[in-house]
Amino acid sequence: MRGYVPGEQPQDDGWTKLNTNENPYPPSPKVVEAIQAAATGRLNIYPDATATEFREAAAELFGVTPDWILAGNGSDENLTILIRSFCDPGSQIVYPYPSYVLYESLAAIQGCSVSRLLLRADLSWDSSEAAELSEAARLVFVPNPNSPTGNLWSADELQQLLPRDGILVLDEAYADFADSPHSGELLREERFAQRMVVTRTFSKSYSLAGIRFGFSVADPELTGGMHKVRDSYNCDAVATAAATAAIRDQDWMLANRRKVLATRVRLATALAELGFNVTPSQANFIWCQHPSGRHQQIYEALKERKILVRFMQFAGVRAESGLDDGLRITVGTDEQTDLLLAALTTIMPEQT
C-alpha cells in the first residue's frame, strides 16, 4: 500500500508557503493566552476524556447540544474514526473525484473498497451515476467546498449522495471561507437527519494547523457510536484549551476570513490576467489551469524562487473533464500574493 503524500512542509524560513492551505494570519491572541495558561496547568493529569468545555462551545455555535459533538486529533482522525465506526472490511466508500485522495488511503488501511464519482468539467456529477454508487455505499465523503477545485455543492446535489444504509460525511474543512458560511443547518433538515455527519477542523479558518484539532457534528446516536472507537484520551489538554479559545473568538476568525476573501478576489483576477483558467473558489485556495498545460514546470519555476504551490495530478478523471492536472494555490497575505504574482509575471512568458 502506498501512503498518502502530504504537501511539502519545509521547516526552514524564507519560503512563501502557498501549498497546504494554511491560514496566513496567526491565531487569536486569546488562543496564545489559553495555551500559555494550560502550560502551567495540571499537565501531569489526563485531560477530560470528552473535551466537555470544547463541546459546549462548539455546540453553541452549531445550535445543537454537546452530545452532537465529537472532538478529534485533527479532522484526519475524525475521518479515521468514521471509517472505523461505520465500515467493515470490504465496505464501499464513495467520494467525488478529483477530491481529497487521503480518503482512499484511509479506506485501504481499513480494507474498504473505494468508488470514485467522476466529476464533469463543470464540477457536477451525473445524478444517476451518483445515486447508483451512493446507494450501496457505507460512507460517502464529500469535501464541501471541494479541494482542489474550491467549488461548493448545493443541498439538492448532496441529497443525491445519501446512501441507503450508510452515512454522508460532509468534510467542511473550508466551510468558513464559503461566501455564505454555514453551521450544520443541513443536519437539521428532515432529508438528511441521522444520515449525515459534518466534520470541521481548526487547521484552516482558525489558523491552528500546528495544533491538530478537529471535530464532528452529528446526531447523538451516531456520535455515541463514534465515541466507542476513538482513543480514550484522543485530545490533549493544551490543544483542547487552544481550540476552545479559538471557537469562542469568532470575531478574530471572521476578520481573518474577510482578509482572505478580499485577497482571493485579487488573486483570481490577477491569475486570469496572466492567462490562467481560474475556477471560482469558495475556499482559501484557487484551482487554476493554464492553456499551455505546463503546470509542473510552473510549479518548479516557482519552487526555485522559494514559492511553494501545489502541483496536482489526478489519474483516471473523466476524459472530457480536463481535470487531469493543475495548480492549487493557497490564498496567502497580500504580501505573499505580491511575491507570487511578481514571480509568475517573470515565469509565464517563458512557459507559454
Add this chain to the structure above:
Amino acid sequence: MRGYVPGEQPQDDGWTKLNTNENPYPPSPKVVEAIQAAATGRLNIYPDATATEFREAAAELFGVTPDWILAGNGSDENLTILIRSFCDPGSQIVYPYPSYVLYESLAAIQGCSVSRLLLRADLSWDSSEAAELSEAARLVFVPNPNSPTGNLWSADELQQLLPRDGILVLDEAYADFADSPHSGELLREERFAQRMVVTRTFSKSYSLAGIRFGFSVADPELTGGMHKVRDSYNCDAVATAAATAAIRDQDWMLANRRKVLATRVRLATALAELGFNVTPSQANFIWCQHPSGRHQQIYEALKERKILVRFMQFAGVRAESGLDDGLRITVGTDEQTDLLLAALTTIMPEQT
C-alpha cells in the same frame, strides 16, 4: 462492541487521584517554557510531519538512529498504528491476562481475534502454552512492567512470546519506574532483532498525561511500514515541543522517579501492615489484594472520602491464580499517600 472504559477523571478539585497512574509531580520547567514558546510560534502552519527534532532526541536516548523512532498522539495511537500496520481482519493478537484490556478493544475495532495468555498466581505463564499461542499470532502485546500487577518479565520469558511470523510489542509505559531502567537494549539482541517494537509514553514518567504523546522504537524497516498508516500530521507542534524538552531533561524525570520509588516502598510496607497482600512493583502503582476480598467496598469507601483508586475485576482468569479482582493504587506524593493511609486505617477495621 463495548468501548474501553478508562479510569475516572473528575475535573473538579479536591480529589486525591490515585487511579490512573499519573505522575504526581509536574513536568520539567523546561517543558513549560517550550510550550509557552511554541504558543507564539507558527501555529497557523502544519507541524513537521515526522517530528524530526523529537526523533533525534529520542534516538540519542535509545542509542539508535532517528529512523527507528515513530512519534504518536499518545501511546494508544502507537498501539493503533501497530494493529493497522501488521494485522488484517481475523489476525490473531495475544497478550498476557490480566493486563491492559484496551488491547482487546483496539483488536475488536480492527476485526482481529484475541487470545489471552492466562497468568498464574506468581505472574508467570506456562511456557508451552505461551509458545503455542504466540506461534500463530501476528502481534503479541506485553506491558512490561505489567499493569495492573506491576511485575517485570525477563528477556528469556519474553523470548517465549515471539511470533513465528509477527511482532512482539513491549509496551513500556512504566519502564522508567523499574528498578533497572532500560532503553531498548533488547531491540539490539540477535534473538529479538526485527521482531520487536518498544512503545513509550510521556504520560507517566515525564508527567505529561495532559499532552498525549508517545513513540515507538523499532527497526527502520518496521518503522517505515508504520509511517504509512499514521495520519499525516499526527503530532501537534506544541505537544512535540513539550515532548522534546521533556526527553532532553532526563535529570528532572529521574529526580521524580526517585521520589516515586521511595514512596512506593513506603506505600507497599504500609499496605502490608494493613493486612493487604502486596505484589512487588516495578511500576508507579501497587497491585494489592485483601484476604477479605472486599475490594469494591474499600474502593467505594475511599471514593466517599474523595480518594480514587482503581478497583479492577478480571473475568476468566486462571482459576487458581487469585487474580479475579484487586486494587491498583498509584504511587502519589507523600502527602497523598498520608491521606490514603489515614483513610484506609479508618476503613479497614470495618471491612475485615
